[in-house]
Amino acid sequence: MNARKLATCALLAVLWCAPAGAPAEGRLSGASLATPSATVGHYTIGSPSAQEQEAYNYLTEDRNKSGLPALTLDPALCALARLKSQDMIDGGYFAHTSPMLGSASQMLRTYGYSFVSVGENIARHATVLKAHAAFLSSEDHRRNMMSASWKKVGIGVALDADGNAYVTQLFVR
Numbered sequence: 001m002n003a004r005k006l007a008t009c010a011l012l013a014v015l016w017c018a019p020a021g022a023p024a025e026g027r028l029s030g031a032s033l034a035t036p037s038a039t040v041g042h043y044t045i046g047s048p049s050a051q052e053q054e055a056y057n058y059l060t061e062d063r064n065k066s067g068l069p070a071l072t073l074d075p076a077l078c079a080l081a082r083l084k085s086q087d088m089i090d091g092g093y094f095a096h097t098s099p100m101l102g103s104a105s106q107m108l109r110t111y112g113y114s115f116v117s118v119g120e121n122i123a124r125h126a127t128v129l130k131a132h133a134a135f136l137s138s139e140d141h142r143r144n145m146m147s148a149s150w151k152k153v154g155i156g157v158a159l160d161a162d163g164n165a166y167v168t169q170l171f172v173r
Contacts, residue, residue, distance in 0.1 A: 048078045051128045051157040055167060058132040059145055059153065066146055077154025077170050080111060084122070085158035085166040094124055094166075104170060113172075119144040121169040128157060131167040144171055 048056065053073075060070040084107065087098050101107040104120040121141045123131035135141040144150075150171040158166045 048073060048075065048155065049082075049157060051165065052078055052082070052155045055128045055132060055155045055157065055169070056153070058129065059155070059169070062136065063146065068146060068148055071150055071153040071171070074152040074154050074172075076113060077152055077172065078156055079154070080107060080113060081154040081156025081168040081170045082158060083107075083156065084120075084168040084170075085156045088122070088124075088166050088168075089158055089160045094122070096120055096122060108170075108172070115172040117149075117173055119147070119150065119171040121145065121167075121171075123165075123167045125165055125167070126163075128165050128167060131165055135169070144169070147171070149173055 056073050063070060084098065084101060084104075087101055088094055091099055093099065097103050098107070101110070104118045105115075108115055108118055121135055121144050123134050123141075125131040125134060135145060151173045152171070154168075154170040154172075156168045156170075160166065
């Protein structure tokens with residue numbers, strides 16, 4: 001089974017193992033995702049990886065420089081962003097709409113993540129720092145990063161066979 005299918009199965013297992021009647025967002029809580037210790041593909045389902053934390057630190061630093069508060073780094077949203085990054089590698093595409101997961105809003109709905117609106121940034125670069133610089137140099141990506149309307153962010157990093165970082169940022173309110 002490839003990493004994309006394993007990641008999908010792992011996220012579905014989290015949803016199916018939730019207590020009956022648990023709200024959808026609760027079923028994808030950080031605690032639920034942090035519980036499994038299994039590694040899926042190139043990443044662990046639990047807390048953000050060191051590269052994801054690094055990307056979050058860059059984002060927070062730039063938001064602070066602009067007088068904006070830090071966004072909450074949501075582990076459940078990180079797992080979904082990570083799934084999207086890995087899906088791009090496994091699916092051999094680079095786009096906001098996945099053949100398997102659909103758009104960002106479709107993906108969040110499929111996995112029961114509650115949100116009012118969502119924004120998505122994607123990058124493919126040699127490092128997380130270069131991906132961050134590319135986000136900042138693009139007007140649309142920068143607008144997502146610096147919007148005061150977002151409350152949470154999920155950052156997912158997956159590495160391809162050549163070590164290139166696929167970075168997905170999901171912003172929600």
